[in-house]
Amino acid sequence: MKKYITLSLCFILLTLTSALAQKEPIKLGVVGLTHGHVGWILSREAKHDVIMVGIVETDRNLAKRLSEKHGFPMEMVFNTIEEMITAVKPEAVAGFGNIYDHLAIVETCAPKGIHVMVEKPLAVSLEHAKKMEALAKKHNIHLLTNYETSWYPTNVKAFELLHKGTIGALRKVIVRDGHKGPKKIGVSDEFLNFLTDPKLNGGGAIMDFGCYGANLMTWIQQGKKPNSVTAVTQQLQPENNPKVDDDATIILTYDTAMAILEPSWNWPIGRKDMEIYGERGAIYADNKHDLRLRISEGYSGYDEEIFKLGERDAPFDEPFALLASVIRGETILERYDPYSLENNMISMEILDAAVKSSKTGRTIKIKD
Incomplete structure (x- = not known):
């Protein structure tokens, strides 16, 4: 015994x-x-x-x-x-x-x-x-x-509502990210130096903020690549960003949907928001905590539900907790999670095509 x-x-x-x-x-x-x-x-x-x-x-x-x-x-x-x-x-x-x-x-x-x-x-x-x-x-x-934006509970809620079929089949997504510009918001000299260097940053606003939309769309579409990428860039603050773009519009086409990404260093007010449109309604992720759901009624009417969301549950509320949890094997990232390598490889393919499109003036076809 x-x-x-x-x-x-x-x-x-x-x-x-x-x-x-x-x-x-x-x-x-x-x-x-x-x-x-x-x-x-x-x-x-x-x-x-x-x-x-x-x-x-x-x-x-x-x-x-x-x-x-x-x-x-x-x-x-x-x-x-x-x-x-x-x-x-x-x-x-x-x-x-x-x-x-x-x-x-x-x-x-x-x-x-x-x-x-x-x-x-x-x-x-x-x-x-x-x-x-x-x-x-x-x-x-x-x-x-x-x-x-991976920490934003509004993005998670928008994803869930879309994939539950709440607003019907996806038709259009608009993602807007950015601020007044690195120099205008007073980033450090060290940060400014590489953000405005085309070699060290890969581009200007098109890379710095275009990546958010590419990442979110890859997650929303669960790894489906766009059929084409078209991008236009401008330099509206040459005195502050002499070597890189500071404003961009990127259009992604899919079989039955379209995405418009609007990364910019020229927004008068800093923003990271997303609009998702389906056949029967729309979802507005206005910021980290505020989300609106509208279901269509007639021609221009709608029934609206407003959500005020708290922080995401740990470890998805901040990056270092998640990193530790993944390394320990406590958390296995879902397929095409915004943090995942498989998502970010497709995101880089989108960004690479966007930069090429902006430089050549041509639409770039993506091979699935």
Whole structure:
């Protein structure tokens, strides 16, 4: 009898030890401090899911400024990814530098089995994205792309209403994203420098905000690629954005629907909103929390229901909790989830075609 009790106690202890080990914080390295979104991790309250163990940044003045603002020690800052990996052995890395460097991050981390999350978009070009995808698959790492709109409960509600058939078959989607422009809203000099560099950012507003619509449409259409992509760009603030576009319109055609993406650095008021039109009604995701559902009545009448939504449930309420949950195997992303690699490869194909269309004045056909 004692033997069985001893075995049972050992089993319980092993189970508890395993459970506790699984809950150890994910050791996260941060590569780059020039992206304005880096404040999300630097100012994040200490939690059990993720712990920042190292930072890579060659601009010591920038690192010192952010160190004083957010309280991390300069001893955490390294000059190269290799130095950081050797010193602190991160399990995952978050990229917060320019978009061009996303490929180099994956090239360094993937062979070492280190998972990667980058800020949107996935890459500066489809060519870079394909290399990143190949490395992620070869070395079996998670490669996520963080979009702020992935956290929006209104987008999730709109998706659910559409796919339940509430407004009938999909006919048109309009996605509008942007603000007054990087310089006008006062981003840091370091952030401005790469946002307005066609090599480091892949383009201007067409990439910076066009990626949101491409990502959402790929999710809404569950991986179905558009038949064609047509894009027009303008430069309405040459004094602020001399090397890149700052206004774009992208038209995507599908067999029975159309999408119009309107990324811009010329909106007088910052926005991230979406309108979805079906045969019987429309859904307006006005912002993160406010959604309107209208069902058609007669010619121009409608019955309206208004939703005021709270935050999404964890871990889908912010990117680092989700990254940790995915790495631990607690969360398996649904197919074509906005964070997923399969979604973002199609999103990059759309963006690549949009840039080509804007430069050539031609509609670009997409092969499914």
